[in-house]
Amino acid sequence: MPAERLLHFNAFLMSCGHHEAAWRLPESDPSASLDVSYWTNLARIAERGTFDSVFLADGPALWGHARFRPGGALEPTVLLTALAGATSRIGLIATASTSYNHPYNLARRFASLDHVSGGRAGWNIVTTATAAAAQNFGLDDNPAHAERYRRAAEFTDVSIRLWDSWEDGAELGDKAAGVYADDSRIHEVDYQGEFFKVRGPLNVPRSPQGRPLLVQAGSSHDGREFAARYAEAVFTAQQTLGDAQEFYADLKARVRRLGRDPDQVKILPGLVPAIGSTEAEARALEAELEELIIPEYGLAQLAKVLEIPAERLELDRGLPEEVYARPLVEGAQSRFELVTELARRDNLTVRQLIGRLGGGRGHRTFAGTPEQVADTIVEWAEAGAADGFNVMPPVLPSGLEAFTEHVVPLLRQRGVFRTEYTGRTLREHYGIPRPENVFTAARPAARADVA
Numbered sequence: 001m002p003a004e005r006l007l008h009f010n011a012f013l014m015s016c017g018h019h020e021a022a023w024r025l026p027e028s029d030p031s032a033s034l035d036v037s038y039w040t041n042l043a044r045i046a047e048r049g050t051f052d053s054v055f056l057a058d059g060p061a062l063w064g065h066a067r068f069r070p071g072g073a074l075e076p077t078v079l080l081t082a083l084a085g086a087t088s089r090i091g092l093i094a095t096a097s098t099s100y101n102h103p104y105n106l107a108r109r110f111a112s113l114d115h116v117s118g119g120r121a122g123w124n125i126v127t128t129a130t131a132a133a134a135q136n137f138g139l140d141d142n143p144a145h146a147e148r149y150r151r152a153a154e155f156t157d158v159s160i161r162l163w164d165s166w167e168d169g170a171e172l173g174d175k176a177a178g179v180y181a182d183d184s185r186i187h188e189v190d191y192q193g194e195f196f197k198v199r200g201p202l203n204v205p206r207s208p209q210g211r212p213l214l215v216q217a218g219s220s221h222d223g224r225e226f227a228a229r230y231a232e233a234v235f236t237a238q239q240t241l242g243d244a245q246e247f248y249a250d251l252k253a254r255v256r257r258l259g260r261d262p263d264q265v266k267i268l269p270g271l272v273p274a275i276g277s278t279e280a281e282a283r284a285l286e287a288e289l290e291e292l293i294i295p296e297y298g299l300a301q302l303a304k305v306l307e308i309p310a311e312r313l314e315l316d317r318g319l320p321e322e323v324y325a326r327p328l329v330e331g332a333q334s335r336f337e338l339v340t341e342l343a344r345r346d347n348l349t350v351r352q353l354i355g356r357l358g359g360g361r362g363h364r365t366f367a368g369t370p371e372q373v374a375d376t377i378v379e380w381a382e383a384g385a386a387d388g389f390n391v392m393p394p395v396l397p398s399g400l401e402a403f404t405e406h407v408v409p410l411l412r413q414r415g416v417f418r419t420e421y422t423g424r425t426l427r428e429h430y431g432i433p434r435p436e437n438v439f440t441a442a443r444p445a446a447r448a449d450v451a
């Protein structure tokens, strides 16, 4: 397979693993997520497997229900800065909210991470779907879905201008002339929009990648439009091959309609692989984890996605009709649709639904041997459903080790994954070019066709 068609793999790392009961297994340390050496070990395993990147989710609120699952999390850009020093090639993607940050501070943080890591930073741009976050920032409720995405677009526009406010080469460091920087190549951004007024320039010179890799992870109509405009990689939850194909074709078509190259937007559905040396062993791991699910936690999480009180849900009945009758939620729209569709399609009781969501909160779970995992990966890629996968081990570190030691070699043998890193930066791993600076692009004399 030519290099530009190789698959991309992102290791989505989360506390003791993605399964909500992973922390209760004998092998797990419930406090691991506060220990930097735990994350260093995970990042090095992923780097050994030549993953394109590691990724941390985030939100500015205590997620979940601290009584039932390790809930606290270190701030991702801080943690990834430590991981930058402990690794040399793997990309480092942090989630940050456009609803509860300001572009100047955040653009600076990502430019800094890109410098510190030698060009390995990526930003998962999210709008944050929970009211709990809003209530930490002086609001009673989350702003409406459409408003959050409008703000996200503005936030990203401002950030791009801030990253580009220093042209490449603006730093001269000319000691003899006493000129540190060519200030004709450092620009004010002078942005004024609905949400932000920012003068600029940024106080960090342009970073190795020019900008961090821009990643997006919300698959509603507004989320897809946003991704089509800005994203260079897209994380998405898809339960079935058919849904994933529909999403893939739809997003690539939107990208094309905006005049962008669809190959420059990599789509990575989530995959939660329970791996065993036999299928029975993989299923036994899945069953062991399912046994440890705490129904009260599952109910609370489900109620949050559905935006109804948990008391309306009965464990041994289907979802109440009201959830199918209502218009779109204002929180996580695509997740709401996925969960209700899953329950309807497979005719699940609430208890069964909680079991199915326990593995990856709606991401596709798959139990099998390394060969079966490799087969399903190749099948989806060949069927036009994915440019790669967001690998979400149910248990860490063992699930990541199993994938790296046993699935990655099969993918390499089949010629669909790299055997070693050929690039240095995260953009090079994903085959996404370093972007042209918006200030130099706008200058007519700089354009060859005009000169």
Ligand SMILES: Cc1cc2nc3c(=O)[nH]c(=O)nc-3n(C[C@H](O)[C@H](O)[C@H](O)COP(=O)(O)O)c2cc1C
Pocket: 056, 057, 058, 059, 095, 125, 126, 127, 128, 129, 145, 217, 218, 219, 220, 221, 222, 223, 224, 235, 236, 237, 270, 331, 332, 333, 334, 335, 390
């Ligand atoms: C792989 C993946 C990771 C995500 N990580 C985060 C996250 O860290 N923080 C967050 O607020 N939302 C996260 N989301 C959720 C989405 O960004 C988004 O909030 C949600 O899907 C609602 O978007 P929608 O209404 O466009 O569907 C993630 C989604 C996916 C698919």
